[in-house]
Amino acid sequence: MSVWTVTGYKPYELGVFQDEDPAVYYIKKALEQQIRQLLDEGMEWIIISGQLGVECWAAEVVFSLQPDYPELKLAVLTPFMNQQDNWKEETREYYEKIISGADFVASVSNQPYTSPQQFRNKNELMLRKSSGLLIIYDEEKEGTPKYLFQMARKWRERQSYEIRQVTFYDLQAIVDEEQSNNVDWE
Template identity: 60%
Template sequence: MKVVAVTGYKPYELGIFKREEPAISYIKKAIKKSLIPLLDEGLEWVVISGQQGVELWTAEVVFELQLEYPSLQLAVLAPFVNQHKNWKEDQQEYFEMIMSQADFFDSISKKEYEGPFQFRMKNEFITEKTDGLIILYDEEKEGTPKYQLQIAKKKQEFKGYEIYPITFYDLQLIVEEEMEE
C-alpha cells in the first residue's frame, strides 16, 4: 500500500466546537495508530480533501509523522476551488496553514461550489487514486463519511481496496489507555 486516503466526521458531527477540545487529541492518536503500521509497510502518500474535522486533524498527524518518516507526503485534493471561503475566519486560516505545508494541493473541480455532485466526484476520484481508506466512522452514528465509505466498499468488492475503520470503540480504548498512564 503506497497511497491511503483518510476521512471521517466533521467537528459538528462529533459535538466538537473548539480547536482545543480534548477529544481531538484522542482522534489524532487513533489516526496515528492507523498510519504507523502502513508506514512500516511502505506508505508514501496520505490523501485528504481538506474538509474540517478528521481530515485536517490528519494533516497535523502527517506533519508530526514526517519528522520520523521524512518520505511521507500529504496530498490535499479539495472537491472544488475555494472550498473554505464560507468557513469562519479562524477555520480559513487553519485551512490555509495546512495547505501551505502540504506536499501537494489541487482542486478536483476547477470551479467554485456548484452542487453536491462535486462531493460525489471528489469521493470517487480519491477512492480511485488510493489503495485504501482510513475512516473514522461508526455505522451506528450516520454522518457525511458514509458516502466515501459506500464508494470504498464498492471498490473493495472488485479491486481489493483496503478499508481501515476507526470506531468509537477504538477511541474509547485510546481514552482508557491514556487514563491508565
C-alpha cells in the same frame, strides 16, 4: 507506491466546537497509531479533501510525523475551488496552514461549488488514486463520512482495496489506555 485516503467526521458531527476538546487529542492519537502502522507497511502518501475535522487533524498528524518519516507526503484534493470561502476567518487561516504544508494540492473541479456531484467526483477520484481508506466512522452514528465509506465498500467488491475503520469503540479503547497510562499508582 502506497497511497491512503483518510477521512472521517466533521467537528460538529462529533460535538467538537474547540480545538482544545479532549476528543481531538484522542482522535489524533488514533490517527497517529494507524498512520504509523501504515508507514511500517510502506505507505508514502496520504490524501485528504481538506474537510475540517478528521481530515485536517490527520494533516496535523502527518506534519508531526514528517521529521521522523521524511518519505511521508500529504496531498489535498479539494472537491471544488475555494471551498474555504464561506468559513470564518480563523478557520480559513487554519486551513491555509494545512494547504501550505501539503506536498500536493489540487481541486477536482476547477469551479466553485455548483452541486453535490462535485463531492461524489472527489470521492471517486480519492478511491481511484489510493490503495486504501482509513476512516474514523461508526455506522451507529451516521454522518458525512458514510458516503465515501459506502462508495469504498462497493469499490472493494471490484478490485483490491483495503478499508481500515476506527469506530467509537476503538476510540474508547484509546481513551482507556491513555487514562490508565496516566494513573499515579503511588
